[in-house]
Amino acid sequence: MKKTITIGIPRALLYYRYNILWKTFLEKLGLKVVISPETTKNILEEGINYSIDESCLSSKVFMGHISYLRGKTDYIFIPRIASYGKDDITCTKFHGLFDIVKNTFPDINLIEYDLDVNNGKTEFIGFMKLGLNFTKNIFKIYMAYRTAKKSQAEYERHENMKQQELLKKQGLKILVVSHSYNIYDEFIGQPVIKYLNKLKVIPLFADLADREYSKNAAMRFSYSLYWTYNKELIGSIDYYKEKIDGIIFLVSFPCGPDSLVTEICQRKIKDIPFITIVMDELQGEAGLRTRLESFIDIISMKKQEEKII
Numbered sequence: 577m578k579k580t581i582t583i584g585i586p587r588a589l590l591y592y593r594y595n596i597l598w599k600t601f602l603e604k605l606g607l608k609v610v611i612s613p614e615t616t617k618n619i620l621e622e623g624i625n626y627s628i629d630e631s632c633l634s635s636k637v638f639m640g641h642i643s644y645l646r647g648k649t650d651y652i653f654i655p656r657i658a659s660y661g662k663d664d665i666t667c668t669k670f671h672g673l674f675d676i677v678k679n680t681f682p683d684i685n686l687i688e689y690d691l692d693v694n695n696g697k698t699e700f701i702g703f704m705k706l707g708l709n710f711t712k713n714i715f716k717i718y719m720a721y722r723t724a725k726k727s728q729a730e731y732e733r734h735e736n737m738k739q740q741e742l743l744k745k746q747g748l749k750i751l752v753v754s755h756s757y758n759i760y761d762e763f764i765g766q767p768v769i770k771y772l773n774k775l776k777v778i779p780l781f782a783d784l785a786d787r788e789y790s791k792n793a794a795m796r797f798s799y800s801l802y803w804t805y806n807k808e809l810i811g812s813i814d815y816y817k818e819k820i821d822g823i824i825f826l827v828s829f830p831c832g833p834d835s836l837v838t839e840i841c842q843r844k845i846k847d848i849p850f851i852t853i854v855m856d857e858l859q860g861e862a863g864l865r866t867r868l869e870s871f872i873d874i875i876s877m878k879k880q881e882e883k884i885i
Contacts, residue, residue, distance in 0.1 A: 581710065582608045583687070584649035586641035587615070589634060590657060590670065592756035593783075597728040598653065601703060604720035605710050610649050612641040615763035619644055624857060626680050633764065633828035633856055634757050635669055642677055642684070651687045652677075655702075658692035664791075664804050665694070667833050739784045743819055748875060751816050753782040753809050753841075754826035755834075764855055765826055771865055772824075775872050780820060785812035798840050803833045810837050813845065822875045823850035824868075849875050 583602050585591060591598075591611075599609050612619075615637050623640025631639075645652050654674045659665040674688050687709055689702035700721065707717030743749070750772060752759055759765040759781055772779045790811030794801055797810050813823065825841065827834040838852050851871045853864065 580606070580608045581651070582610055582649040584610045584612065584645035584652040586638055586645060586652070586654075587612045588638040588641045588761070589673070589757045590655065592760045594655075594728065596731045597724045598655075600727045601707075601720050601724035602653070604723055605707055605716065607710060610645065612644045615640070615761050617763070620763060620857060630830070632669070632831040634755070634761075634831070635673075636857065637757075637761065637764065638673070639677070639680070642681060646681060646684055651685045653687050655688055656690045656692070658690075658697075659694040660691070660804055661693045663802055665802055666804050667806075667831075736784055739780060742778055742780060745778055747776060747778045748822075748872065748879070749778045749780055749820045750872075750875075751780045751782055751813065751820045751823045752826055753813065753823055755805060755809070755828075756781075756783040758826050758828055758855065759783065764828065767861060767864065768824070768826060768853065768868065771868055772872075775869065777872055780816060782809050782812035782816075785815040789815055797844050801837070801840070806833045806837050810841065813841070813848075817848060820848065821879065822871065823848055824871070825850060825852040827852060827854045829854050829856035849878070 585595070585598060595611075599611070602609050619640035620637055621640070622643040623636040623638065626639040626643060627636045642652060642654075654677055656671060656674050657666055658671045674686060677684070678686055687706065689699075689706040690697040691699050691702050703721045703724075704714070704717055707720060711717065752765075752769065752772075754765060759769065769779050785808070787808050790808045791804070793811035793814035794807035796814060801807055801810065823841075823845070825834075825838045827838060841850065842852075849871070851867065853867065
């Protein structure tokens with residue numbers, strides 16, 4: 577009996593942006609997908625052991641998930657995503673992840689797809705090459721890609737609609753400006769989101785704003801900012817500015833692009849209260865809660881005073 581090939585996907589970094597696309601594509605090719613579990617303290621500690629000190633927290637988490645999947649699947653999937661077009665490039669960690677993992681874990685079989693539009697490597701070509709590793713049936717690969725794109729688009733529409741419903745609710749609304757791999761990670765961002773919910777605050781997510789609008793709006797903050805995902809985040813503030821009461825910047829230490837973006841925002845944003853929370857592996861929950869409570873209290877008092885006046 578022919579064994580089904582298993583593919584491991586680390587639940588970290590761009591998983592939180594493209595997991596539907598990746599999973600659907602691989603399953604449509606007849607592969608079994610194994611996703612690593614939610615991040616835990618043990619996974620983070622494993623990631624720290626396999627990372628250099630200068631790596632950002634999110635990259636260390638990624639390495640921890642690779643360590644978890646090691647030996648459990650036939651291949652581990654790590655894409656290279658470098659650029660979506662001219663002046664539309666990603667942080668260098670997304671260029672180098674494949675090679676970093678390959679050199680750190682030489683015993684793991686890796687598969688990838690390249691997305692580097694600046695150099696003629698489109699997503700479609702990348703997925704076709706990826707599929708050829710497992711089947712020579714071009715039509716099957718094409719249909720798997722088409723189905724995966726449709727599923728991803730439907731998922732994004734659904735998530736956007738959920739955010740639109742939140743906007744209609746009455747209550748204090750806080751925009752959480754952070755990468756999806758920070759916000760939705762159970763160990764990094766979710767404690768913040770859960771605590772905001774406990775404080776009866778409505779958290780909105782910057783990564784769900786219209787991406788094209790946000791990238792164009794980012795120009796109002798800086799003409800020279802060129803990391804795609806940071807453009808989307810900073811531009812989302814313009815997208816939601818009339819509908820929010822405050823902003824939380826959730827940054828993973830020591831992310832260079834995020835540090836620059838928060839610095840720009842500190843200089844440019846004058847009319848919306850905001851706080852920057854830098855997450856690292858030593859983050860204490862008590863300190864985090866105190867800062868969130870104080871921030872929410874200040875915004876609540878400010879709104880109360882505005883009503884009285």
